[in-house]
Amino acid sequence: DAKTTQPNSMESNEEEPVHLPCNHSTISGTDYIHWYRQLPSQGPEYVIHGLTSNVNNRMASLAIAEDRKSSTLILHRATLRDAAVYYCILNTGTASKLTFGTGTRLQVTL
């Protein structure tokens, strides 16, 4: 199975950048890297995804290692509203393989 490994928790100060790491050493060539986040008492929401190249959108940036065995979600300026659990998942294109681990709980403080 396509597994990912993330730290259980991270802390950041408001207005500072946050780098959330994810290891996926068993990734295959066609697996997409997706990031979702789950705010308290809400369903997960999409953040960003990529295949090989780094990606930017209005929410975040995704940096993908050259060997694709790891990736980093970058929040450029963390706010209190970014406090959430962030999930890194591999989308293999197989419906039964879409699994969410326990993610990284991000705490943002003033």
Place this chain on the structure above:
Amino acid sequence: NAGVTQTPKFQVLKTGQSMTLQCAQDMNHEYMSWYRQDPGMGLRLIHYSVGAGITDQGEVPNGYNVSRSTTEDFPLRLLSAAPSQTSVYFCASSAGLRETQYFGPGTRLLVL
């Protein structure tokens, strides 16, 4: 555009009772799925559907049934509720297996 809607928001059942959790999406998405999330845990896939009339099992299907008679709706049925099914249930949809998933707000289920 409502996205993915789920009803009810909260439900209490007694052991052995049955109920149906409703999920609907208005984005014409082919792929829909049900997850459960236990306290402090990630999401686990229960059942999924790749189109009307097509369903399949995920990681934890036991105790749950699904059907997909229309593109819009994907109900999850608990035939005989057990305390182990106490959880938060999320429905999701996407345009395809590799596309972004859109999640509903969840249904909190307590089985006594």
